[in-house]
Amino acid sequence: MNMVDRIQAVGVLIITVYTSIFSGTVLAKSINLGGMQLEAISISKKALYPESIQYNPTTGTFIVGSFRDGKIYEVDGSGNHKVLIDDVRISSALGIKVDSKLNRLLVVTADIGASLNAYDKGAKKLAALGIYDLVTGEALHFVNLGDLKPEGEHLANGVALDDDGNAYITDSFYPVIYKVDTNGNASVFLENNRFDTNGINLNGLVYHANGYLLVAAKTEGVLFRVPISAPNDFTEIKLGRKIIGLDGVTLVDKNSIVVVANRAANVNTDKAFVITSEDDWGTAQVTAEYEFGNVYPTTSVVRNNKIYVLHSRLNELVRADKETKKRLMTKATIQQIGRVIPR
Secondary structure, three states, X not given: OOHHHHHHHHOOEEEEEEEEOOOOOEEEEEEEEOOOOOOEEEEXXXXXXXXXXXXXXXXXXXXXXXXXXXXXXEEOOOOOEEEEEOOOOOOEEEEEEEEOOOOEEEEEEEOOOOOOOOOOOOOOOOEEEEEEEOOOOOEEEEEEHHHHOOOOOOOEEEEEEOOOOOEEEEEOOOOEEEEEOOOOOEEEEEEOXXXXXXXXXXXXXXXXXXXXXXXXXXXXXXXXXXXXXXXXXXXXXXXXXXXXXXXXXXXXXXXXXXXEEEEEOOEEXXXXXXXXXXXXXXXXXXXXXXXXXXXXXXXXXXXXXXXXXXXXXXXXXXXXXXXXXXXXXXXXXXXXXXXXXXX
């Protein structure tokens, strides 16, 4: 099915999200998925295979990290790219996060055998967070998270920031969420066997201003609410359905997120979902969907009230043998899937 056919099949899905604000009034937003005249930005560099995307409001550019070469790139609205960070300690770049408040860029790195920069201790052993100056790309800290749990296999994956600049990083192979403060000090924020499962589990996450994390579990297809002040009191959000393959999570407002799901547990989802909650994320419901087809979408970002999703068939890189990896030349796409309309 081509892009036009998919858009026509999906149509325009509209939800209204009501968000309470401190004055006691109600702010309404509409999130429209689908429709016509949606942008599709092809990144000019071949074999980039980015997993995460951010938007830098200061420069007006996207920022993506390469799963293949470990570099971090700025990408403009035409798909032109330039290297922002080139640190040989980054194997595959996974979650990235722009911290405009402290002028930093946070980069999660791991190695599952798909990178040109192999970790010297072997695959599934690297879990680290690089922290860089957002303008110059200068390295500020490089924190080895795997040292906190040296006995296990690791896939450091998603990253979120709280209001104080503390970072929270999921590990998809080990049932733990790490914390790194603004001085680069690392600790185990939460460890629980509830997150232990075969395959990739804890994945994307986002910080909510009410003082908790919303965390996606890929293989299980569920979302968790994890209080910052009492992480062991985490709860599974009652969603009413499982969404297998959950990956990136983007907070649109206090009551709504966009989540992207690809593949896990022999289930091919390849969709983006709008999920809303009216009770501070004790329960939630899917209110809109966008279907991609066979592209393996990973995560989303909002730029100027437009919702974009990144895809590059990353799964083909991960599962390819060494010789096939050398021949893969897929270009990544930053695809607009809808709009956020303030009211």
